[in-house]
Amino acid sequence: MALLEVRDLSFAYPNASQKALDKVSFALARGEFVTLCGATGSGKSTLMRLLKKELQPLGSLEGEILYDGKKLGDLDGALSASRIGYVCQRPDEQIVCDKVWHELAFGLENLGFENGLIRRRVSEIACYFGMEPWFEEKVSALSGGQKQMLNLASVMVMQPEVLLLDEPTAQLDPIQASEFINTVRRLNREFGLTVLLIEHRLEEALERSDRLMALKNGRLIACAPVREALKEIGRQEDMVPYLPAATRLCLKLGLKDACPVSAKEGRALIEKRYKRDVTALPGEDRAPSGKPALEFENVYFRYSRDGKDALKDLSFRAYENEVFCLLGGNGSGKTTLLSCAAGLRRPYAGTVRVFGKKIRQYKNQSLYDGCVALLPQDVQTVFLRATVREELEGACLQDLPFDLSGLMDRHPYDLSGGQQQLVALARALMAKPRLLLMDEPTKGLDPETKLRFEDVVRSLKARGIAVLCVTHDVEFAARVSDRCAMMFMGEVTSCDLPRRFFAGNSFYTTSFSRMTRGLYDLVATLEDAEEILRINGERDKACS
Amino acid sequence: MSALDRYDPVAVTVYFMAAAGVAMFSMHPVILALSLFGALSLYFTRNGSNGMRSHALYLLLFLVMALINPLTHHNGVTVLFVLNDNPVTLEACLYGLAASGMIVSVLYWFRSYSQIMTSDKLLYLFGRFSPRLALTVSMALRYIPLFKQQAKKVNDAQKALGLYKDDNPIDAMRGGMRVFSVMVTWALENGVITADSMAARGYGVTRRSFFARRCFGAKDACLTASALVLALFSVWPAAFGGVRFVFYPALSAVPCDGMSIASYLCYGVLTLLPSLIEWGDELKWRFLKSGI
DSSP: OEEEEEEEEEEEOTTOSSOSEEEEEEEEETTOEEEEEEOTTSSHHHHHHHTSGGGOOSSEEEEEEEETTEEGGGSOHHHHHHHEEEEOSOTTTTOOSSBHHHHHHHHHHHTTOOHHHHHHHHHHHHHHTTOGGGTTSBGGGSOHHHHHHHHHHHHHTTOOSEEEEESTTTTSOHHHHHHHHHHHHHHHHHHOOEEEEEOSOHHHHHHHOSEEEEEETTEEEEEEEHHHHHHHHHTSGGGGGGSOHHHHHHHHHTOOSOOOOSHHHHHHHHHHHBOOSOOBOOOOOOOOOSOEEEEEEEEEEESSTTSOEEEEEEEEEEETTOEEEEEEOTTSSHHHHHHHHTTSSOOSEEEEEETTEEGGGOOTTGGGTTTEEEEOSSGGGGOOSSSHHHHTTTOOGGGSSSOOGGGTTSOGGGSOHHHHHHHHHHHHHTTOOSEEEEESTTTTOOHHHHHHHHHHHHHHHHTTOEEEEEOSOHHHHHHHOSEEEEEETTEEEEEEOHHHHHHHOSSSSOHHHHHHTTTSBSOOSHHHHHHHHHHHOBOOTTTO | OOGGGGSOHHHHHHHHHHHHHHHHTOOOHHHHHHHHHHHHHHHHHHHTTTTHHHHHHHHHHHHHHHHHHHHHOOOSSOEEEEETTEEEEHHHHHHHHHHHHHHHHHHHHHHHHHHHSOHHHHHHHHHHHOHHHHHHHHHHHHHHHHHHHHHHHHHHHHHHTTOOOSSOHHHHHHHHHHHHHHHHHHHHHHHHHHHHHHHHTTTTSSOOOOOOSOOOOHHHHHHHHHHHHHHHHHHHHHHTTOSOEEOSSSOEEOOOOHHHHHHHHHHHHHHHHHHHHHHHHHHHHHHHHHHO
């Protein structure tokens, strides 16, 4: 029997002209792992919140939601709180208490459990999640990944039967994200926990998923076992960016019959079906030209006198007419580098030059007037006013490479992540910077929005703005950058043109590079992969 | 982790209230001297020679307070000398010394107390009376640093986007106010997510319980009982007119009898109790180590 069942569910927010959900029906069987994808604003989060009694939004609801055969609304409060677990996108704001152990106990305290039972459950869950080293810590001392793991653990401690995860990895870096997804997979495998997961990085989620659902404008356009659903979704042009890399490549090449999900399957397919006469694309050999926009020369920085060096003998140059991407793991010093470049922190040794002038010689905030602007990771920190219009007062909106006219009277906090990113970018461009620094600009964006953002970055470059971008997103870096560099432990360890950079890396690289490694050289993006495979052509059927 | 950290917060609180309480309501030089000695000995036992600078600050405080009294109060019969037509008396000097000794000793008791009572233990203390209050405290402890952190982030972001046009204080203040006002919006906005997260985990469904990670054991009972008994015996004679010391107009004390000696002894043991516990623990470790 289905554990959670949704029948003809329609939902509209008050005063909204369109329905947020339109006749959605599906059922989750006990122990199933289902992934849900869709664009921002397609109704994913609305659906998720409707499934959790305590979080149901106000509005007109039709149809019914059944939990274990009973109406969700009739469920007893304590039962509903413990049986249906919910984790959302932002790791920080979901945490209630100041210490890790107390946060774990929070839900059990709410249910009025007695001390002995809480102690037992909390210790058990901390052990299962491997939280012993930071069990006594303050939550403010944890990394984003640890915070999200804590959120998951403090839901799991209540022993839920269904886990609803609303883009839980959107704010995490790829390594933390994959650790999180793996933990969820393990919970599903070992305890038969029923999981409904909203996720943009489908590759990893799909490996374990039993089914895939896709929402578009409030309608369920696919709800089937993974491969069937992928084919279904692939028929809709605008949904293609959501698919895993290997599936997208097949669609591009027009291979209707195959549907690889993982890089491994994609690779096997390429190896079997394509010739290998030409192994490399016609080379690109650009040397950076123009004047340097930003120079770091043997820069050292640390946060406290007794601390470790966050930047260590760091030297690199980014030039005027290029998009420069800095990649690297968490804590490799990427964000620190940006704050040094923006003059927010001062290195204790070495020099930072912006357009040939030492950063200390920019007096009276002149660095931020027509020279440098920094778009921070958390774009909410950019907004100070109640509407977008006030926020962008005095900006030339016609000159922007994107259109914001529909958003002018809304509160910046009410916008979607992608829209916030664009408004923040418009705000950063108001000071007419010649060098734009961006910290993780694609974090939390859906794939479609990400593609649009890539075009925005390219058009900024076309206007003569130098762009330095710190990112975890290898696919994004491969597509927009002119040069990429890798940071490790506060140093730049390699720096090259994107194709050579990603061909040279074996682990920190794009899916397309992984799929073609050893078969073809210098492939970084979907377009590269498509091109080289088209040049080579398919093997004759007789041979294969 | 030293020995006192392992005691139950209730026992620790009772002990410190007793030790500091007796000192607070007494102006007897012997009691105050014992209190000061006990408080200092505990602090030095726990911290060794760390933070010598802070001691200098307390010494200064002690001296200033001791000096202010004779300069402002001119009661007393024994005039030492005359300053600006005002007599400086021996009684006022001694009273000043006693009062500042009392204040500094109480401050040192509370320094040690706040070291032992970490936020976890405070929470446990509140949690016994009201789980709700404990949650409020815990949330405050979580939100104040989060708020500060976010304010720093917003300020950095704004600086790098050119909010501050010039390096002058008026501009800085205007910018700071803008940042503060948006922080209020941010707090409200993100409070909604926290409220959701609380509701999702059943906040308000039934009466909350409180997760206490320790329990009141025999040694805690021992500490509590001995603290109460010793404090009681220390103040007992005072109730019958013993152990009294008068500064003004002339120094006079109730003659020393058996009762008052017992009282001093009891208070002496009370004030040295935590130091003894720490020393005992230290000795035990030495002994254990030599056995390894």
